[in-house]
Amino acid sequence: MLHIVNKSPFENTTLASCLRVACKGGGGALLLIEDGVYAATKNSIAGNVVRSAMGDIQVYALWPDVEARGIQDRVLEGVKMVDYGGFVDLVVEHSNVQSWL
Amino acid sequence: MNETTGGIEDGDGSGIVKKFMFVNRKAPYGTIYALEGLEVVLISAAFDQDVSMVFLDDGVYQLAKGQHTKAIDVKNFSPTYRALEGYDIEKLYVERESLEIRGLNAGDLLVPVEVLSSAAMGDLMKTQDVVIGF
Numbered sequence: 369m370l371h372i373v374n375k376s377p378f379e380n381t382t383l384a385s386c387l388r389v390a391c392k393g394g395g396g397a398l399l400l401i402e403d404g405v406y407a408a409t410k411n412s413i414a415g416n417v418v419r420s421a422m423g424d425i426q427v428y429a430l431w432p433d434v435e436a437r438g439i440q441d442r443v444l445e446g447v448k449m450v451d452y453g454g455f456v457d458l459v460v461e462h463s464n465v466q467s468w469l
Numbered sequence: 470m471n472e473t474t475g476g477i478e479d480g481d482g483s484g485i486v487k488k489f490m491f492v493n494r495k496a497p498y499g500t501i502y503a504l505e506g507l508e509v510v511l512i513s514a515a516f517d518q519d520v521s522m523v524f525l526d527d528g529v530y531q532l533a534k535g536q537h538t539k540a541i542d543v544k545n546f547s548p549t550y551r552a553l554e555g556y557d558i559e560k561l562y563v564e565r566e567s568l569e570i571r572g573l574n575a576g577d578l579l580v581p582v583e584v585l586s587s588a589a590m591g592d593l594m595k596t597q598d599v600v601i602g603f
Binding site for chain 1: 525526564566567587588595599600602
């Protein structure tokens, strides 16, 4: 299952809720888009949360959103970058998708 | 989309039944999401699908007993949740953690629900054909 988060983890509990529900069982994927990409920054509280979730869930971030926000040099190791085509591939590869609006 | 159970008689044979899950995560009156989500669920009932409703985060407030909205001049749509059963929407799930964080329990809700841990909720979500969030 693919989970998509588009909210900053610093002003919204969406990422926490997503990880709470999604992490158990493994095999899933998390795609960070829009302000959600801030969760992929290392040495941040949210980044630490994402890093510890990586054992349970594969984490991706949308490169155009990462680059737009200037965080490309501070991205957490292990987060895979995807472009818009990669976004589509992720949606196709997974049986279902939850957008955590 | 691997599981089609079929079995719906619609006059010219059987239709396809998919598992739809509606995930409600917003409180009822601050934004329009909760009401719009409820409208969509009611519409989906007309298509005889396998519908579940999930209440997470502030979405659990949608089901709180004792909503009185007259003074804010907004329609109180909470009684509608009690009518869902009449549309064969009987699978209502609430996440235990979301209730506990808000000091609520199942007895504070206006409909009978199944309370699930976040892990069980995640498992249930994985089994759906379509997940739609509000």
